[in-house]
Amino acid sequence: MKKIFISLAIISSSLFFASCDKMDLDLAPEDYFSSNTFWKNTDQVNGAMVGLHTQLRNAQNNLFLLGEIRGGTFRDGTSFTGTASLNYASQVIQDIRENNPGMSKWANLYGQIFHINNFIFQVEKADYLTPEKKSYFLGQAYGLRAFYYFHLYRTYGRVPLITEAKVAISTPTSAEEVFAGRSKTEKETLDLIKADIDKSIGSFNNDYTTLFQKAQWSLAASHMLKAEVYLWTAKVKTDNQAPTNTTADLQTAISSLETIIPKYNLLPKFNEIFSTASVAASKGNNEVIFAVRYQQGEAASAFSAFLYAPTDDLSGYVDDKGVAVGKDPLQVASSGTLLRNEYKFALYELYDKEDQRANATFMNFNKGNVHAVVLRKYLGTIVEGIRNYSDDFPIYRLADAYLLLAEAKNKLGQDPTQEIMTIRNRAYGTNAPLFVNGSFEANELAIFYERTKEFVAEGKRWYDLRRMQDASGNPLVFRQDLPLVGVLPNSDAQRHKLLWPIDKETLAADPLLTNDQNPGYPGT
Secondary structure, three states: OEEEOOOHHHOOOOOOOOOOOOOOOOOOOHHHOOOOOOOOOHHHHHHHHHHHHHHHHHHHHHHHHHHOHHHOOEOOOEOOOOOOEOOOHHHOOOOOEOOEOOOOHHHHOHHHHHHHHHHHHHHHOOOOOOHHHHHHHHHHHHHHHHHHHHHHHHHHOOOOOEEEEOOOOOOOOOHHHHOOOOOOOHHHHHHHHHHHHHHHHHHHOOOOOOOOOOOOOOHHHHHHHHHHHHHHHHHOOEOOEOOOOHHHHHHHHHHHHHHHHHHOOOOOOHHHOOOOOOOOOOOOOOOEEEEEOOEOOOEOOOHHHHOOOOOOOOOOOEOOOOOEOOOOOOOOHHHOOOOOOOEOHHHHOOOOOOOOHHHHHEEEEEEOOEEEEEEOOOOOEEEOOEEEOOOOEEEEEHHHHHHHHHHHHHHOOOOOHHHHHHHHHHHHOOOOOOOOOOOHHHHHHHHHHHHHHHOOOOOOHHHHHHHOEOOOOOEHHHOOOOOOOOOOOOOOOOHHHHOOOOOHHHHHHOHHHOOOOOOOOOOO
16 A cells, blocks of 8 residues: 655644644654654543544535535525525536636545554553554544545545645655555545454444544444445445445445344434533434534534525515414524525425425525525524534434435345334424335335435435435436426436546656556546
8 A cells, every 4th residue: 555645844743633624745853653642541542532523523515526516416506595605515516627626635635544553653662551442543543544545545546545634854866756646446446444443443443432423433333334334335336336245235224223223212302412402402313323522612504604694684585384474484593604505495395294394404484486495404502692613514314324225125026114114204203105016116215305305405415316226226326307396308418427626636646657547537
């Protein structure tokens, strides 16, 4: 495996947890690894692990863009009131190309990977740690590294595989010493991901302890990641070849999911998952498996940009029941919001009126021929008269495990009714529509629609479109004949967009990437 090098301008031994937004494949100062003041005791390692999760929070917006924005559910143009330009949609979906990649520098994730590599190096040689603590720390680190690489894999396919952090002790003599080209095959990337997951699960030694109210990586998170990875390899082409171990991979995914599910509980009502109004629905609640932590007074999320602006004129607008919404129905005036990202009304229309997820996820605005929604999830709470956007961002929760299990069962030809109805019954409260087991495609679409309505703004939509299939085994992302909302045209001119382009700056900076753009993008 090649080694990563980090820019001198942003790394120092005293700033282990600095922001890594400008990370490139460059050089690191020698004293970063030979610090005489750090990596000396358990408290410092604990602090380093907190730092790795702080960096995950710093990366959350990019991870959201990779998994959510490309899913086709975002409105483009201007906001429903016509007062603001919307940021995403068109540039990331219809216009993605080498000159407009939507994301640059490998989504800025190699800074996080570098710090994990250094963490592993330091912890493996730490004789001051008890065997139990060392093993748990390594379980977390390997799990986080696999998590980042899985995002990179699903985005770019072949990527640089960096598993060590190296000290720059001399002037490099070749490009190979400074840069890291892409893996030769997609399978090589997947093999690293699977190996890291196995190291993570093995290192945890069956210890399901969760820390910081589910805001640190755990054994359960590694099992969720394992289920995702093996479900992906059971269904999605690797190196343009159809899966060859579908049954075994599905059984592996099912085993991990069935290990997790009994350890957690769905909250009785969907709107409680993100609520801060009760103890049962507090951070790290019984449904959460792993989440990115936001905290009042510490860090706020960017979801205020998914709401109307306090200056928007909402007079004349009514909700789905015909009731006037009022001047500021969500009490956002104190937080100075500005609507920059808006979901399509067609997504809201997918919900039945009895589905409680609709109005727990969105607030509906209607005025004449104008029909729109703003995101109600992640509203946070009002503290001293100011709305604070401090909801945790869930990476994994129990509903995800149930629906992934339904998907795996369906691919094996088994009946997914129990898992689907578990989610529907919670969503409707009473009188949920009965699911009737049918063909593979009918079941797959039913599961897809449940996931679409369950996980809005949770970073899963694009990956679901790529992984989930029609009867012919093709990804749903091209099924424009179905009301899936925002899928790509089924044409040869669009098929390359399953993978993102590598930005021209990164291609130009690394000689090992010469002529190694993803197919379909050069010259576009």
